[in-house]
Amino acid sequence: MSRQDSKLSINSNISSRWREDLQNYQAIKVTIFKNGDQWFDGYELRFKPQKEYRSLDALFNKLNPKIEFTGAVNYLFDTDGNMVRRVEDLEDGQTYVASSSKKFIPANYGRRGEAFWINGHRPQPYYSYRRRSMSSKSSSSDSKPGSGDGKVIKIINNEDTSIVERVLLNLKTTQQFEDVVRDLGQVLKIPNADRMYSLSGREVKSFSHLRHEFYDEDVFAISAGATKVDKSIYQMSRHTSASSSRKSTRLRSGASTRRELETSGGNLKILINGVRKIYHPPGRLPREDNRPPGRHIHLEWVHGYRGVDRFRNLVVLQKGEIVYFVGAVAVIMYIQEDTQRHYIEHNEDIQCIALHPRDDFIATGQIDGKDEVSRSHIRIWSVTTLETVAVLGHGELENGVISVAFSSLNKGQYLAAVDGSIEHVLSVWDWDKAELLARVVTNVIKMCGVTFHPFDNNLIITYGTGHLCFWSRRKDSFFERVDVAEKEAPNVTFQAIDFMESGDLVVGDSSGFISSYSVTDEGEYFRSLHYAAHSKEITCILMMVEGTLISSSAKDRKLKAWDTHQDFKKMAETELPAALGAAVAICQQWPGRSDANVYIGTDRNIIVEGSLQRKFEIVAFGHVSKINDVATCPNDVALVSVGSDRLIACWRRTKLIWKQNSPVEPLCVCYNPTGTIVATGLSDGNMVILKADSGDHVTTSRVCGSAITAIRFCIDGDLVACASHNGSIYLYKVSRDGFSYKKHGKLTGGQLLAHLDWDEGSEYIQTCSTDFNLNFWNATSNRMEKVGSVLREKVWMNQTCPVGWAVAGLWNNHNYKEETTLTSVNVSNNNELVASGDTAGYVRLSRWPTLNPKAEFHEIKIASHEVSALKFFYDDSYVVGTGGLEGGVFKFRIL
Template sequence: MDIHPSRELVASGQKAGRDRKSQAHVRIWSTESLQTLYVFGMGELDMGVTAVAFSQLNGGSYILAVDSGRESILSVWQWQWGHLLGKVATLQEGLSGAAFHPLDDNLIITHGRGHLAFWHRRKDGFFERTDIVKQPSRSHVTSVQFEPDGDVITADSDGFITIYSVDSDGAYFVRTEFEAHTKGIGCLIMLGEGTLLSGGEKDRKIAAWDSLQNYKKIADTKLPESAGGVRTIYPQRPGRNDGNIYVGTTRNNILEGSLQRRFTQVVFGHGRQLWGLAAHPEDELFATAGHDKHIALWRKSKLIWTIQTGYECVSLAFHPFGTALAAGSTEGHLLVINCENGAVMLTLRVCGSPINCVAYNQVGDMIAMGSQNGSIYLFRVSRDGFSYKKVNKIRGSQPLTHLDWSMDGNFVQTVTIDFDLLFWDAKSLSPERSPIAMKDVKWLSSNCTVGYLVAGMWSNRYYSNSNTIITTCSRSASQDMLISGDADGYIRLFRYPCMSPRAEFHEAKVYSGMVACGRFLYGDHTIVTVGGTDASLMVWDLIEE
């Protein structure tokens, strides 16, 4: 991703999807409206986009893109017209970035693992290559910046900053090199007054260096461990020398502050896979839980609280009274959290397998947990939702993915990893062998992705992919809408019940991988979805047409 010199446009690269229509491309969009203005690279970029960058000298008329195919092809475009000005195969594994030289729009620098090279684009569109780092080299060049006179500044995975100057013959040589951080440097940025900022991914330090004093250290600071290492730095007000910066971290957080004052969190994000999602029963709140061992409570896009637990959690459920939040972990633990302040009230070892789904019955005196080992664990719950006692275990054989209680609390329905719908008698702890006997049972929720009343989500005649696999669904509280997510990254809104393969829907393709979970918030005006492996969280407003 790169920002245009005008700061009104952003370019971002999109990798190819699973179907042939979803090709890798570059999208240029407005920072104000977020609307896409230009799209290019369809059919030219292979697999994905490793790097994009605007030119500087001509005001951003050119843009470069490096694809993530086997040949790592570098291409230069006049993006307003979609014209390809030239391309070359860098044949470079581990290429991680590229940039235009600020004083020459026909000079491009690429960098990566054991790689730092200059590419001069001739008028005929061909490129001439000059390697600055000679092969073989173990160092990984992680970031590139420039001095005002055009000298090149690089950072590497060993924690060194190197400055390259040009001699009278036009050859680059190392002018200065020094150790700036312990191990890898995540980013560099040159500020207008000649101060270079560097951020360490491992040591979590941000350091300031005076380029006018041969890179004498001015100051440094260290981020807290919970924030993660430094991945990127950007000034809050470019062109002003107030020292205030934004910092993006390796744990998916954005902080603001300066080297003279402490940093505060402005954006929280889950840093690893995000699977757990639950909607509050009496308020427009929702909770998320991920493999980063964080559980967070949100009010739409506002973070209420976040806690770090000792477990990777993949399933969540609110107690019907809204006082407690239950979380199931990959190690088979049940965590019970006070929704008021995020305090962990209870941790129970339920089994030795991941708890993939969890749900309370309507009155809140029982909780059911579906496990990867195929069993359902039933616990009795106190009125306040904070005390739990094991009642029974219903043995199964296939891993469970989704679970619903009946309205009367007598039955549980589950979906297995092979998309088998199973019914269980919660009183006798036995499977219900006759599905026909269950046809009149009313269900408290509709989170199971298989069933007669949601059959229209599957093999719908209007789908572009006839082999669509539904990974999540949820019914609105008013029982007239159904949200679904699939393995191709689509979310869809249906009317409920949804039984016909001709059922109409609204859809959006928003994830490059599967949709892990989707839920209606209280009031049915908002939908929340999480993306599983890509850790993305999205909030949607429902608008009447």
């Protein structure tokens, strides 16, 4: 190298270092706004990142005297709500939001002028209704255009449409809504104005109505008295909407208006739990179709049984069908033909069940709901047609229905029920006439059940803690009460009863004793027998047709048979395996026949069939507690569920294929694309890989120290992503056989992640946090995408995140009966349907995508608690949902 070339090279290196240092110490300019105050003018700050402020704390000290909060500035966000964690992340010329709390409040920070004009035109001088609150500083500031508490609207005289004014309403005014409408009428020259209507003719009745139901409308008609909206107003509005849409740069669908709260720069904004969320739809939105989907959901099969906290909840029909309940669904299962039918008219969890003596009707009572519609009541329905024939006690029974029973001697004409109120009220109806015959307060600490005496329609027995009582109903509808419980044992609970052929009452109690009670010729009740049958509490007893009594204990899981013809001599004894649990319900397999086979429901949510002489076989199996997630096989009608009971279970069609116990609670599960591997994420931060056909363990990988809440394979199965509670996503490289996993990368965030989806190119990931923030990640560069709008055209493998532009219409739907929070969504493989589950226990089927809150849907309520997961089968023939405290798996056929 020549001396001249060497000199140039040295100078070049020196210049390069200078340029690097100059870049590091070059001053940048940022504008800082105040969180939640879009009218703050903004504080312009120039500084050198590497020299003046080496940490955010030093920067916050600078901002504290400039931006006043009740506390100190502790956080910094970009305008999309992403938290800034390093000074180096600040970019020259950008806008940021300072905050004293972690909660980011979306607003139009720094946007003025044209951004707040209506339809591109400057509004006329505003008429702001603040006459009674002019001294309030907050009211005057809240009424600015674009404010979350101010609404600019056009008002039209319904009698004279030539009179039009544009006004700004302060939605925080202390005036009554009726006074404001009257003032608006004065502006429009309408004496005694008292009605405001939308263009569709719906009346606006309050500020809350205006804020929520009519958030996307800005033209209203004012009138005096009830009337119809003038057609010219509607036509004028349509013309204005059409002209403005032609001038708009955003592509619109065929609908006249978009239903979203606001549209600014192509962004979509909706309210989720009172917080405004911003999403970025694609440039060309699909055409809105608010009709219900052309296909329906039909409940075909339920895996599960609720025995963990319910007793006497299993009955058998004469032709061999068993009836029980899971969540809000009553299941009629015919084991011989492997079929199920379902009664789905309850709107809260079923709590008790009773079979009519003629075997053609069933009564079920539900728990108390949150609203008037879902209050405690009893439904009597036909076993054959599944139609409701009577509804009793709606609004009269408090805190749920504990027990129901039909009378026997008069062919089931009467129905008795005990509610869950403090007094435990006993009610008796002539149910066919819906006539209340009598009601009495029992004043029991804990009530377990009620039943009629088989030989007397007016003799009712109630039992519970320290309580065993005979109630004789007189003609004047009053009761004569006889307590037969021993007063020296007030803490003994009577929780299992039946009747002998002679009519004597047989009772099993919590101390392990079986007693019988008889009546003298003078009508006095006395205890005729008392013996120790079990060492611990007796949970259920059954009097067989041939005179054999079967009893079961919850502690030792033993079943014992007693010969009532030989002074209750023990005939046989067996013990249920620990995996099956203890019996909580026993029914004879063929009622009325001398058959030793029985059906037993256990506290492990399992129903078994067998006898004391032979092995018990499982006929219904379920999780013991809440199911956390479910996954469907990509090439078979199989699914895997994981629950808080630490159980991993695989089902195919109607059968349980395999189950595995996990050392800790599994929170999420998925199949690999070939369907050969099942990956589960555990609460201790481990990822466990199992074989899909057998459940055999393959390998365990230590991912992190926090719970794994979502796990998904990419489209070709080469990568698997694990989302964690610590806010990070961990990527693993997968071998071809799916048996080997090597750490590939880590994407660091800061929010508690709950859902995860891959894009079809396996380059990007979208996640939903526990507070419903939607974030995007670049799996190639291992960084979060701060500008989500750049991915607006991305196509995702599936939509399991319950937020986003394509599911925006599922939120705040006007057809919902209550405020609902979505907990799970899933899109069909043909991209025509979307299934959604919520905290109220509803499964809904809608069109995909769902853009409008006015979109119709089909729904079924499966439980009182949240629907934790939903998945379509690979061929879209079924959608599977999990919900309820008892861990039911509900399989719906798509018709």
